Amino acid sequence: MRIVYLHQYFRKPTDNGSNRTYEMARRLAVRGHDVHVVSSSSTVDEAFTEQLDGFSVHWLPVPYDNTMGIGERLKSFVEFALRSSVTGRMLRGDVVFATSTPLTIAIPGIASTLLRRSPLVFEVRDLWPAVPIAMGALGAPWMRALAHGLEKIAYTASTHVVALSPDMKDGIVATGVPAEKVTIIPNASDNELFAGREEEGQAWRARHDWLGDRPMVFYGGTIGKVNDVGYLVRLAARLRSTHPEVRIVVVGTGNEEQAVRAEALRLGVEGENVFFLPPVPKFEVLAIFAAADVSVSTVDDIPVLAANSANKVFDSFAAGTPVVINHEGWLADLLRASGAGLVLSPQDLDGSAQRLGDYVTDREALRSGGRAARRLAVEQFDRQMLADRLAEVLEAAAGPAALTTGTRARRALRRGA
Known part of the structure; x- marks a missing residue:
């Protein structure tokens, strides 16, 4: 099946930072899936696609780094949300997997599945907007209200939710999401x-x-x-x-x-x-x-x-x-x-x-x-074991048709859609 994997902060093994998405994507590809990561880059002037260890990475020219202030970060989040909405929709996934932070990753996740039968699986790496609110990053009442609204929409629009810790799952369930809709897949050990x-x-x-x-x-x-x-x-x-x-x-x-x-x-x-x-x-x-x-x-x-x-x-x-x-x-x-x-x-x-x-x-x-x-x-935390757990979540969300009859994206491409 075709998996559209949305992550603003994708890192290669040669980069510094988290490599969770890289490790999960390549293992999903080994499992036989057609994996397309959509991410941002601060070093390119135009979008391009790179083949990497069995899967595709679609790079969008959206600057971001850890030294940015709050205003610069919010601008980057919104720009990536808009650009990746277009790319994600064009890729026509059998399942869309959107991993936060930031919470704005829910926007392209929803846009990529809107008016289609493709399900959205939403991954929570930090409890947004609870964390930025607690840190004082969303001080205005309207900003907090908007963030909580987006959180609710993201959970409602998702077929399933992945949480990176038991405490995160508790936080998600506390918003009204059924416990059986949330699977814990923590970070992993290589x-x-x-x-x-x-x-x-x-x-x-x-x-x-x-x-x-x-x-x-x-x-x-x-x-x-x-x-x-x-x-x-x-x-x-x-x-x-x-x-x-x-x-x-x-x-x-x-x-x-x-x-x-x-x-x-x-x-x-x-x-x-x-x-x-x-x-x-x-x-x-x-x-x-x-x-x-x-x-x-x-x-x-x-x-x-x-x-x-x-x-x-x-x-x-x-x-x-x-x-x-x-x-x-x-x-x-x-x-x-x-x-x-x-x-x-x-x-x-x-x-x-x-x-x-x-x-x-x-x-x-x-x-x-x-x-x-x-x-x-x-x-408890072996990477392959947890990658298999993620694959099972995505496969269950997509349903048997995506696994047995090929992807709708491939059929559409063959028709010239």
């Missing part, structure tokens, strides 16, 4: 990709004199308001007196990077026990995860953010590296139950710094946490 990277990890350590064989805490990802990477800087200020050998390594960029680095300079930790490095592609991240004693995923102290399903957590599981987080929610429950890491308090900085320092210098605790992390990766 187990084969991350396995056996120990030598690369040691080589990465050796290239950085300030690290060597010292305990390493690794944060890899966006440095934005949601992520509160400043929390790590504040922990570092306390670790200097309690565990001065611990090194915190931040790899990434974002619109809060300068503010975070300014705080690190003010507290006297940048270049001492906190080190900032530019973002790298996924294949280079493998060595950093192997080098790290723990990886960390932080969010601002806002309850709705605890529903997250951060990619870095599942990469860390795949690498067999324990995970440290600073929030409650389903991931906190998972780490406590499995022993695959540590849950810190976002408010008690002194206590959290002490616990982190003690943990990252305890070799037996790290070995035990690493084994537990790898078990989770293999038993």
Whole structure:
């Protein structure tokens, strides 16, 4: 069947950022489906189509990056929604799969199925509009009302909804969506990709004199308001007196990077026990995860953010590296139950710094946490297992006719439609 896969932030393996869409699309193609991803690019002047590992990517010239302010982002969201509506409709999918964020991805999802029998499956990667409202990004009442209206329309128009965490599913169901209409498919662990990277990890350590064989805490990802990477800087200020050998390594960029680095300079930790490095592609991240004693995923102290399903957590599981987080929610429950890491308090900085320092210098605790992390990766979050679950959702939504008689798109193209 033909799958039209709408995602504004598609990334190749050679790019930095989440590769969920790439991994899912290529596995759907291996399963025999005709997959067409529609995404945006900041580096092209006109639309073009690229063949990539068994599926097609339709690039639209819509700028976007993590350093944009709120106004620039909203402009990008709307422009992509309009352009991808046209492209998505022309592709005539047997099923349309729209993955958010942003919530505006629902617009081309609905447009691509309007007045057709093609179903829409809507994927929720963050609870929009709850997250931007909680972060103050949608301050005006009319903006909040519009966002809630679009949320309701998206859920109503969808044959099925995919949520990336149990907490997200609870949030969706709380809006009135039947629980049986929502399937949980969290982010995934690329187990084969991350396995056996120990030598690369040691080589990465050796290239950085300030690290060597010292305990390493690794944060890899966006440095934005949601992520509160400043929390790590504040922990570092306390670790200097309690565990001065611990090194915190931040790899990434974002619109809060300068503010975070300014705080690190003010507290006297940048270049001492906190080190900032530019973002790298996924294949280079493998060595950093192997080098790290723990990886960390932080969010601002806002309850709705605890529903997250951060990619870095599942990469860390795949690498067999324990995970440290600073929030409650389903991931906190998972780490406590499995022993695959540590849950810190976002408010008690002194206590959290002490616990982190003690943990990252305890070799037996790290070995035990690493084994537990790898078990989770293999038993619960294996990429192929979760890709199969997504395929089953899309196939069920499209129905048996799409699987047995070929796609309507192909018939239409043969007729010259």
